[in-house]
Amino acid sequence: MENNNIELLIPELRPEVGLRLQKITTLMDEAGMDAMLLASNANVFYMAGRFFRGYIYMEKSGKMVYFLIRPNCFNVNGKDVVEIRKPEMIPAELTRLGFAAPAAFGLELDTLSYSEVQRLGKLYPDATICNASDVMRKARMTKTPYEIRLMREDGEHQMAAYSRITGLYKRDMTDVELQVEIERVLRLEGNLGFLRTSGNLMEINLGSVISGDNADAPSPYDFAMGGAGVSPALPCGACGDILKPGQTVMVDMNGCFNGWQTDMTRVWTIGEVDQLARDAHECSRRILRELEKIAVPGVEVRELYDRAHAIVEEEGLEQYFMGHRQQAAFIGHGVGIELNEAPPITPRNRVRLEADMTLAIEPKFVIPGVGAVGVENTYVVTPGGLQNLTPFPEELTDLL
Amino acid sequence: MENNNIELLIPELRPEVGLRLQKITTLMDEAGMDAMLLASNANVFYMAGRFFRGYIYMEKSGKMVYFLIRPNCFNVNGKDVVEIRKPEMIPAELTRLGFAAPAAFGLELDTLSYSEVQRLGKLYPDATICNASDVMRKARMTKTPYEIRLMREDGEHQMAAYSRITGLYKRDMTDVELQVEIERVLRLEGNLGFLRTSGNLMEINLGSVISGDNADAPSPYDFAMGGAGVSPALPCGACGDILKPGQTVMVDMNGCFNGWQTDMTRVWTIGEVDQLARDAHECSRRILRELEKIAVPGVEVRELYDRAHAIVEEEGLEQYFMGHRQQAAFIGHGVGIELNEAPPITPRNRVRLEADMTLAIEPKFVIPGVGAVGVENTYVVTPGGLQNLTPFPEELTDLL
Numbered sequence: 001m002e003n004n005n006i007e008l009l010i011p012e013l014r015p016e017v018g019l020r021l022q023k024i025t026t027l028m029d030e031a032g033m034d035a036m037l038l039a040s041n042a043n044v045f046y047m048a049g050r051f052f053r054g055y056i057y058m059e060k061s062g063k064m065v066y067f068l069i070r071p072n073c074f075n076v077n078g079k080d081v082v083e084i085r086k087p088e089m090i091p092a093e094l095t096r097l098g099f100a101a102p103a104a105f106g107l108e109l110d111t112l113s114y115s116e117v118q119r120l121g122k123l124y125p126d127a128t129i130c131n132a133s134d135v136m137r138k139a140r141m142t143k144t145p146y147e148i149r150l151m152r153e154d155g156e157h158q159m160a161a162y163s164r165i166t167g168l169y170k171r172d173m174t175d176v177e178l179q180v181e182i183e184r185v186l187r188l189e190g191n192l193g194f195l196r197t198s199g200n201l202m203e204i205n206l207g208s209v210i211s212g213d214n215a216d217a218p219s220p221y222d223f224a225m226g227g228a229g230v231s232p233a234l235p236c237g238a239c240g241d242i243l244k245p246g247q248t249v250m251v252d253m254n255g256c257f258n259g260w261q262t263d264m265t266r267v268w269t270i271g272e273v274d275q276l277a278r279d280a281h282e283c284s285r286r287i288l289r290e291l292e293k294i295a296v297p298g299v300e301v302r303e304l305y306d307r308a309h310a311i312v313e314e315e316g317l318e319q320y321f322m323g324h325r326q327q328a329a330f331i332g333h334g335v336g337i338e339l340n341e342a343p344p345i346t347p348r349n350r351v352r353l354e355a356d357m358t359l360a361i362e363p364k365f366v367i368p369g370v371g372a373v374g375v376e377n378t379y380v381v382t383p384g385g386l387q388n389l390t391p392f393p394e395e396l397t398d399l400l
Numbered sequence: 401m402e403n404n405n406i407e408l409l410i411p412e413l414r415p416e417v418g419l420r421l422q423k424i425t426t427l428m429d430e431a432g433m434d435a436m437l438l439a440s441n442a443n444v445f446y447m448a449g450r451f452f453r454g455y456i457y458m459e460k461s462g463k464m465v466y467f468l469i470r471p472n473c474f475n476v477n478g479k480d481v482v483e484i485r486k487p488e489m490i491p492a493e494l495t496r497l498g499f500a501a502p503a504a505f506g507l508e509l510d511t512l513s514y515s516e517v518q519r520l521g522k523l524y525p526d527a528t529i530c531n532a533s534d535v536m537r538k539a540r541m542t543k544t545p546y547e548i549r550l551m552r553e554d555g556e557h558q559m560a561a562y563s564r565i566t567g568l569y570k571r572d573m574t575d576v577e578l579q580v581e582i583e584r585v586l587r588l589e590g591n592l593g594f595l596r597t598s599g600n601l602m603e604i605n606l607g608s609v610i611s612g613d614n615a616d617a618p619s620p621y622d623f624a625m626g627g628a629g630v631s632p633a634l635p636c637g638a639c640g641d642i643l644k645p646g647q648t649v650m651v652d653m654n655g656c657f658n659g660w661q662t663d664m665t666r667v668w669t670i671g672e673v674d675q676l677a678r679d680a681h682e683c684s685r686r687i688l689r690e691l692e693k694i695a696v697p698g699v700e701v702r703e704l705y706d707r708a709h710a711i712v713e714e715e716g717l718e719q720y721f722m723g724h725r726q727q728a729a730f731i732g733h734g735v736g737i738e739l740n741e742a743p744p745i746t747p748r749n750r751v752r753l754e755a756d757m758t759l760a761i762e763p764k765f766v767i768p769g770v771g772a773v774g775v776e777n778t779y780v781v782t783p784g785g786l787q788n789l790t791p792f793p794e795e796l797t798d799l800l
Contacts, residue, residue: 041600050632053601053620071618071726107514114509114517115531131515180587187580192634193605200441201453205593218471220453232450233659233737234592259633326471337633 007078008066013049016146020047021062023139028060028106035059035099036106036132037090037120042196042337043108043136045259055087059099067093091123106132111198141334141342142356147260148380148389151336151358155262155378155389158255161189162266162392165251169268169399175238175249176230179209182253190257198338207253208237211270212244215372218326222340224362225250225372226326245271248281248371249399250364254339255378255390263335263360264390265376271400276320277373278396280365283315284374285394287331287363292379292386295359301349305331308363309347317365324366332361335378357381358389407478408466413449416546420447421462423539428460428506435459435499436506436532437490437520442596442737443508443536445659455487459499467493491523506532511598541734541742542756547660548780548789551736551758555662555778555789558655561589562666562792565651569668569799575638575649576630579609582653590657598738607653608637611670612644615772618726622740624762625650625772626726645671648681648771649799650764654739655778655790663735663760664790665776671800676720677773678796680765683715684774685794687731687763692779692786695759701749705731708763709747717765724766732761735778757781758789 009017028036038044038056045051047064054068066081067090082093091101105124107117110133121129143151161182168181183206187193193206201222210227219226219236227237243249247270255262267281287308295304308331312321322328334341335358343351345361359381364374375394379386409417428436438444438456445451447464454468466481467490482493491501505524507517510533521529543551561582568581583606587593593606601622610627619626619636627637643649647670655662667681687708695704708731712721722728734741735758743751745761759781764774775794779786 041603045633051603051620051635109514109518111513113511114507114514115533117514118509133515177588180584183587183593184580184584187583188577190630192631193583194603194634196603196633203441203451203594203596220451230590231592231657231659233445233596233656234594235451256633257631259631 008052008081009049009078016144017047017049019144020139021058021064023142024058024135025060025062027135027138028058031130031135032104033060033106033130033132033135034102034104036130036135037123038108038132038136039116039120040108040111042198046140046337054084055090057090057094063099065094065097087120087123102127104128104130106130106135108133108136137342140336142354143336143358143380144356147336148356148358150258150260151262151378152389154255154257154260155264157189157191157257158262158264159390159392161186161191162251162264165268166397166399172242174240174242175209175211175214176240178243178249179207179238179253182209182251186253191254192256195254195256196261196338198340202340203234204236205234209249209251209253210237211249211371212241212247213369214239214241215250215366216324216368218323224322224328224330224364225252225366226323243270245400246273246370248273248277248367248373248396250372250374252376260336261339262378262389263339263362263376264378264392265362265364265374266392266394267373267375267396268399269396271398273396274367274370277367277370279315280317280320280367281373281375281396283311283317284363284365287311288361288375288377291361292388295353295379295381295386296383297353297355297381299353301343301345301351301353302347304345304361305347320365320367322364324368331363332359334358335360353381355381355383359386408452408481409449409478416544417447417449419544420539421458421464423542424458424535425460425462427535427538428458431530431535432504433460433506433530433532433535434502434504436530436535437523438508438532438536439516439520440508440511442598446540446737454484455490457490457494463499465494465497487520487523502527504528504530506530506535508533508536537742540736542754543736543758543780544756547736548756548758550658550660551662551778552789554655554657554660555664557589557591557657558662558664559790559792561586561591562651562664565668566797566799572642574640574642575609575611575614576640578643578649579607579638579653582609582651586653591654592656595654595656596661596738598740602740603634604636605634609649609651609653610637611649611771612641612647613769614639614641615650615766616724616768618723624722624728624730624764625652625766626723643670645800646673646770648673648677648767648773648796650772650774652776660736661739662778662789663739663762663776664778664792665762665764665774666792666794667773667775667796668799669796671798673796674767674770677767677770679715680717680720680767681773681775681796683712683717684763684765687711688761688775688777691761692788695753695779695781695786696783697753697755697781699753701743701745701751701753702747704745704761705747720765720767722764724768731763732759734758735760753781755781755783759786
């Protein structure tokens with residue numbers, strides 16, 4: 001049982017962390033930052049391959065120290081691991097290791113609480129505080145081959161779980177009951193049952209199953225679709241209504257199996273549904289086929305939105321696009337360790353696509369009285385266009 | 401489908417929010433705060449009975465305004481509801497409504513990100529910024545009769561789900577497989593499938609099922625017990641090991657059904673287990689019986705810890721108490737909208753118990769090679785001692 005003297009980084013991760021560090025230090029240099037201290041869960045996991053209680057100090061030079069708060073519960077060590085009782089011990093340890101005090105010191109201002117930034121800012125009271133969140137958001141926007149492999153594995157598990165959805169339906173089931181059975185097959189497939197998101201507008205359980213009128217119920221959160229939920233404590237997603245013939249059932253459930261995530265939506269039908277819903281679903285697929293071709297490195301993100309919107313206009317479906325009572329000017333987002341990473345795919349985002357970005361693209365429609373339709377896939381940007389990490393049949397599938 | 405002109409607060413909540421506001425304004429006065437602006441999800445839900453996208457402004461006088469960010473997705477209104485596009489519009493709206501600018505302005509410094517506090521702080525650049533997190537933490541520490549009723553309902557649902565656990569076990573099942581079946585019965589019982597916690601050291605899926613050696617695997621999070629988890633991305637809880645005869649199975653799964661939560665742990669056995677584990681389990685129950693008597697208003701929280709520890713010493717079980725390889729100096733915590741509320745029950749906490757505090761008390765033991773034992777109940781503090789919101793059989797129950 002005792003695991004003394006194991007390395008913090010598993011050997012496989014040494015070169016991997018090197019690649020990530022290279023991206024980060026380049027961005028730190030551009031941002032005029034001398035060093036930064038990471039403390040947020042997602043970034044600690046990103047730079048260590050595991051979540052631990054502590055901090056990661058990185059210098060623009062590429063030198064890095066892992067500070068583990070005692071008790072060092074993993075019993076890990078390594079040449080770049082230092083145990084501390086509290087963050088106030090960090091500057092003395094860094095001096096001992098030959099580091100100079102930073103003049104421009106980065107902290108994750110968009111993620112850490114005000115109180116925590118105040119505390120960590122005092123480590124270098126003479127330094128200018130910079131925003132490490134920006135740097136990390138940009139660095140994590142493109143993925144390494146190792147990360148893409150993990151996301152591809154996620155996609156395979158998510159598809160395996162989705163392939164069992166048709167068999168889970170029973171007549172007169174509620175949306176919540178169907179969701180619970182989907183959660184079960186996801187979890188048995190290895191889903192961690194936990195969804196890492198960024199910001200406070202992304203509260204949800206393991207995902208969204210919306211159907212009928214509930215697809216048109218607006219939600220205060222930042223998800224593509226709404227749904228009333230079953231409680232004012234968590235107003236999104238399935239609402240407890242019985243699934244009825246003539247409705248669509250949109251399934252947008254979590255794809256986190258190894259710490260990275262894929263995001264994937266498919267739609268089932270309860271018997272025959274209105275032709276408008278079928279047409280809108282095909283329009284979503286047409287948009288994806290088009291974006292798969294045009295989304296190459298160098299293209300501005302907003303061009304993806306514009307092209308999608310042009311197709312929607314051509315088909316006269318604007319009033320149903322990305323919601324009906326409440327519409328979102330958005331068709332997708334970056335995805336990785338967190339469900340909502342950069343870049344968001346919005347009409348004004350001039351960020352340019354880069355190779356190895358991973359994007360969840362979800363052109364969806366809400367058809368009143370029927371439900372939501374559309375497809376979401378997670379893609380990798382390549383010079384030849386988008387590569388699909390969730391290649392699962394996209395057609396509407398009947399549950400009856 | 402159109403819900404125009406509904407009130408933000410359901411009528412039942414009007415007097416309820418009044419009670420909560422009274423506690424808050426008293427604490428604001430003590431803290432020398434003129435007004436505060438709440439923006440965190442838990443506190444918005446607490447003061448509105450629903451989560452919405454926006455802010456709540458409260459003056460020491462008890463005057464309050466709900467600021468809803470457009471689109472006002474719930475179509476709600478009311479005399480104290482104002483729609484805005486962005487928080488920068490708040491000061492002008494407040495002036496229009498006759499409010500004076502605050503000299504001491506509270507923001508949730510422990511919850512909101514540094515960037516968000518910076519933005520909101522600029523609303524009143526001449527004001528002194530105070531910490532609204534402290535005030536809200538204290539106000540929420542005691543519960544109103546309405547909240548206690550909701551927590552009692554949570555407890556009933558959680559107990560109903562736990563009563564089905566024995567029937568879920570199948571021979572050679574893994575801990576994860578058992579947890580997934582428990583998640584399913586919890587969800588079908590109405591569990592929201594979402595766990596609101598405070599701080600960044602509380603990541604978990606729907607709870608913890610630990611058994612055998614895995615109970616002794618330390619975790620970097622702030623939960624009472626550890627467990628390796630199945631991924632370095634989420635190192636806590638069930639690890640995927642097959643449940644074996646001679647082991648205990650500790651079940652500490654989520655009890656959130658209506659936005660409030662109960663926290664409850666029970667232990668099952670796989671056939672005969674070591675007498676030491678049985679003794680330690682009875683010691684936990686003895687501690688709870690004792691604390692149920694002595695925990696009355698006025699008692700310092702640390703006295704609960706000390707009394708528990710004295711009983712553990714008397715029985716010679718110190719080396720197994722609250723962990724074995726890694727021990728926590730802690731036996732419980734406040735619970736409510738968030739799983740980990742104030743006060744933590746630690747050796748040094750001199751906070752005095754008050755009537756209507758709700759506490760999860762969890763004296764637990766880790767027995768190497770066997771697993772974890774002990775009971776956790778959620779209680780309300782009353783002048784006559786603790787009232788149990790989770791009165792479910794506490795004996796070890798055999799799964800074989």
